Amino acid sequence: MLFNFDNSYAKQLEGFYSSCQSAVVPTPKLIKLNSELASQLNLNIESSTISDQLKIFSGNESPQGSLPLAQVYSGHQFGGFSPQLGDGRALLLGEVLDENGQRFDIQLKGSGRTPYSRGGDGKAGLGPVLREYILSEAMYALGVPTTRALAAVTTGEKIMREMPIPGAVLTRVASSHIRIGTFQYFASRGEVDKVRQLANYTIARHYPELMQSDNPYLNLLEAVCDAQALLVSKWMLIGFVHGVMNTDNMTISGETIDYGPCAFIDSYDPAAVYSSIDKQGRYALQNQPPIAQWNLTRLAEALLSLIDSDQEHAVELATKVLNEFPEKYSKHWLQGMCCKLGINNAQESDSALVNDLLALMHEYHVDYTLLFSDLAKVLSGDKEAAHKHFANVMTFEQWLVRWHDRLAHEGMTSDDSVVLMSQVNPIYIPRNHKVEEAIESAMKNEDYTKFEALLTVLTQPYQQQAGKDEYTQPAPKEFGAYKTFCGT
Numbered sequence: 001m002l003f004n005f006d007n008s009y010a011k012q013l014e015g016f017y018s019s020c021q022s023a024v025v026p027t028p029k030l031i032k033l034n035s036e037l038a039s040q041l042n043l044n045i046e047s048s049t050i051s052d053q054l055k056i057f058s059g060n061e062s063p064q065g066s067l068p069l070a071q072v073y074s075g076h077q078f079g080g081f082s083p084q085l086g087d088g089r090a091l092l093l094g095e096v097l098d099e100n101g102q103r104f105d106i107q108l109k110g111s112g113r114t115p116y117s118r119g120g121d122g123k124a125g126l127g128p129v130l131r132e133y134i135l136s137e138a139m140y141a142l143g144v145p146t147t148r149a150l151a152a153v154t155t156g157e158k159i160m161r162e163m164p165i166p167g168a169v170l171t172r173v174a175s176s177h178i179r180i181g182t183f184q185y186f187a188s189r190g191e192v193d194k195v196r197q198l199a200n201y202t203i204a205r206h207y208p209e210l211m212q213s214d215n216p217y218l219n220l221l222e223a224v225c226d227a228q229a230l231l232v233s234k235w236m237l238i239g240f241v242h243g244v245m246n247t248d249n250m251t252i253s254g255e256t257i258d259y260g261p262c263a264f265i266d267s268y269d270p271a272a273v274y275s276s277i278d279k280q281g282r283y284a285l286q287n288q289p290p291i292a293q294w295n296l297t298r299l300a301e302a303l304l305s306l307i308d309s310d311q312e313h314a315v316e317l318a319t320k321v322l323n324e325f326p327e328k329y330s331k332h333w334l335q336g337m338c339c340k341l342g343i344n345n346a347q348e349s350d351s352a353l354v355n356d357l358l359a360l361m362h363e364y365h366v367d368y369t370l371l372f373s374d375l376a377k378v379l380s381g382d383k384e385a386a387h388k389h390f391a392n393v394m395t396f397e398q399w400l401v402r403w404h405d406r407l408a409h410e411g412m413t414s415d416d417s418v419v420l421m422s423q424v425n426p427i428y429i430p431r432n433h434k435v436e437e438a439i440e441s442a443m444k445n446e447d448y449t450k451f452e453a454l455l456t457v458l459t460q461p462y463q464q465q466a467g468k469d470e471y472t473q474p475a476p477k478e479f480g481a482y483k484t485f486c487g488t
Contacts (some may be wrong), residue, residue: 002048002056003106003411005094009176012201015194016182022059022091023112023122025167027156029455030436031448032133032455034150037173038430041150055150057171059091059111063361066093066106070114074188075181075248076298078282083188085181085248086392091123092177092282103205105177106150109170123159129168129441130451132259134438136172138430139256141234144234145227146256147174149272166443178202180299181248187302189435196306206253215317219307222321227254227297233332237340239265239368240424243275243462243484245283245291248299261484264429266474268361268368274432289333292326319475339424341374342379343352343410353406357399364390367474372425376463379414379421426461428468430454432482433475 010017030050038045045053055061062068070087077085091114093106110124111130133149140146155167178198186194199217203210210219231254235242242249243261261275270286278284285290300318308314319385331346335356338346361371366389374385378400390396407417438450457471465471475482 002044003063003096007067007094011068016073019069019114020114024060025058025155028054028058028153031152037150041096058153058169062138073179073181073248074185075246077246086121087114088117088365090121105174107172111169123167126166126168129170130439134430135259141461143458145231145254147172169434175253178252179248180250180295183302192305202252217303218317221300224252225325228292229328232288232334233329237336242286247295250295262421263432266366267365272481274484276485289329297322342421376418376421380417428457428461428471433479
């Protein structure tokens, strides 16, 4: 038996999902099995054959103990409310407990139609599956809370998008798939008892310390705000643009989910947008913190009737929690940015130093990841690498003087600062052109060499790797403006 399932969602939340089965696919082939993650999840990989794995990870066979289901939820999509969404191309097989007793969902993505497919085929293309595998595993290695990829298979069929493309299925792992939109679905229907049932389940699963609280539902809102403030700060610190921060894509656990039109910035641009459908820039890099707060306000609305029976008082309590979000986010972000500059103890006055550097980077189209890596070299006596990013070196030199002065007041040695910077400034990120290169090779030639090579590099993002300089460089000019698509 591959999985030792313990299915609390299916057993405790009847009416929150539809039971269904995945589609049968003709000739599945294994692209990748994440053996490290399988080990962490206590999966019995050694006792299963490749044939057994293919049946399960393609959806051709439900593993023993699973209770396949598609979750229902609502969501604000680009600001507009959709009263019913749900897993239109995903199936939750069940839950397992890892080596530390922590609960995780095992979900197939791209496994066929569900009651929530809304006319879609419920399938996934190979490109989006590879993208999510690469990006989610890279984010994990970078230290960002995220869903993870357990396995990817091709299905042996063609699915129609703009053109026929190879079909694939991703097996995704998350501490849960409960979303802000899950609460919205029942709240919008006036089903207060189900909102309470979901909230109680969520607290027991993710925030058990709140179970004895005087107001657990208000504290749940506060805990989710804390988790999202930390998550979004981590996105911003590494230059990650999620691209589709709809409320149905924001988890209660504080994990990054749904790697559709996402990307990492090359040159620093606070207005960076990569999604082909985000015409107004709603989910641009700089908008991610305020959008997170907007989404959390939607969660607060869903919880109001639980927070207090007096609507006015409930609004007052929830508003106080929501108003604390910007400060919490800013504290995480400023501390993180200071660490990127080798400063261990952030002070409010450091925001000017940080923001002035970002303004210079924007003005001179400086590569975000490379500059922070090169700044550590400045402390080792080599300014040339950092200088080359700026057409006006004197302007940058003036900032360097301020930075050195701040470091002197920190009381750390240059070596200490370099060590700190090396721990938080990645050398390798999923450069957009390298991701596309890996996907194109797999799509056109069924060649996964570049996919494997990229994954290998990205699992050690903070370690210098010999002979891997090509993975540190921004996209060549001929790559052009980058646009991504959601994959549906």
